[in-house]
Amino acid sequence: MRGPGMSGPDGSERFVKKHDFVLARLGAIAALLGATFTLTGCDKPASQAAAPPPPPVTVAQPVKRTVTDWDEYTGRFEAVEEVQVRPRVGGFVNSVEFQDGAIVRQGDLLYVIDPRPFEAVATQAEGQLSDARAKVELAKRELDRGLSLVQSSAVSEQVVDQRRQALQAAHAAETQAEGALKAARLNIEFTHVTAPLTGRVSRHLVSPGNLVQGSDSGTSTLLTSIVTLDPIYIYFDMDEATFIKYSKLWFEGRRPSSRDTANPVQVTLAGETKPSREGTINFLDNRLDVSTGTLRSRAVVKNTDLSILPGQFGRVRLIGSAPYEALLIPDAAVATDQSRKIVFVVKSDDTVEARPVVLGPLDDGLRVIREGLKPEDRVIVNGIQRARVGAKVAPQTAPAPAGGKPGDKS
Known part of the structure; x- marks a missing residue:
């Protein structure tokens, strides 16, 4: 028997296929609705889950005390006194009498320059002085003889004056010879180069056997240097x-x-x-x-x-300043927000507030806060990374920093 709209075997097959397609669509819609209800049911317990507790942080009040910037x-550093050791006389260096880099005392022997040429000059000066003194004695005797003869008019006054002038010239020659001998003896003394002050000596710049120039040449040789160390x-x-x-x-x-x-x-x-x-x-x-x-x-x-x-x-x-009272906090409590410095303060309802501050110098490990804080503020000193502005935290009071108690003078 054929139903309406059906004409033969081909129509029956089309009807069956269309029926199966409709059933498949209805099954898919039912499965989709079931999944939706399932997801909705799963979300409901998550939304009703308990919120996490506020994160714990450590807070402390600023320390109040008198500080000085x-x-x-x-x-x-530079030495109080420094000297370049140079020889006063020239000659060949015989020996170096100090250890490089050692502490030397004033008057210690540093260098020995060959003294023999200067000893020879001193010997010659001694001979010249003896000759000058002998001439002085002769001039004295001749003057005395002239003074006794002038009374009997055996010699003239002119002769006496000449003998008096000869005595003065002899005295002058004696003085010159004495000066030459002193200079020669000084040169012998200068062949022993000593430390002019107490301090640490540098290395020796001239070794034995080398020729050095003295101060009379205008370009004396640098031997070493000495610096004082205490004080500095x-x-x-x-x-x-x-x-x-x-x-x-x-x-x-x-x-x-x-x-x-x-x-x-x-x-x-x-x-x-x-x-x-x-x-x-x-x-x-x-x-x-x-x-x-x-x-x-x-x-x-x-x-x-x-x-x-x-x-x-x-x-x-x-x-850098007169003593003044200041508030101080641990330097680790200071954070940077772009171009400004801030600290995190816990308000009375345990929510976090970012407070801009003006910093001062460090004092015994604590940072001076010039502006932005009050003595009663609770500043987060540990756990800053867990704090969020406007969010609640669980504050725990930290021990008072070294150097004073919160809000107290010291």
């Missing part, structure tokens, strides 16, 4: 703005001038993290360098262990 400069100078340059700041503080009576007061300095050597030496300012130049706009300054530092050598570098800290 220190300005820091780069300096170079450190020179540094301060810029014009800092000099003006110091002058203003001095006019206001808040800081003594280094020109009339030995202001203290602290020195940090290369490789050190904190100052290890102390000294005082003892010189400020009388003008600024026009090429650099800086003022040359100098401090004197004790060097009892002789460990500092001229030419070394050091960092010099000089008092």
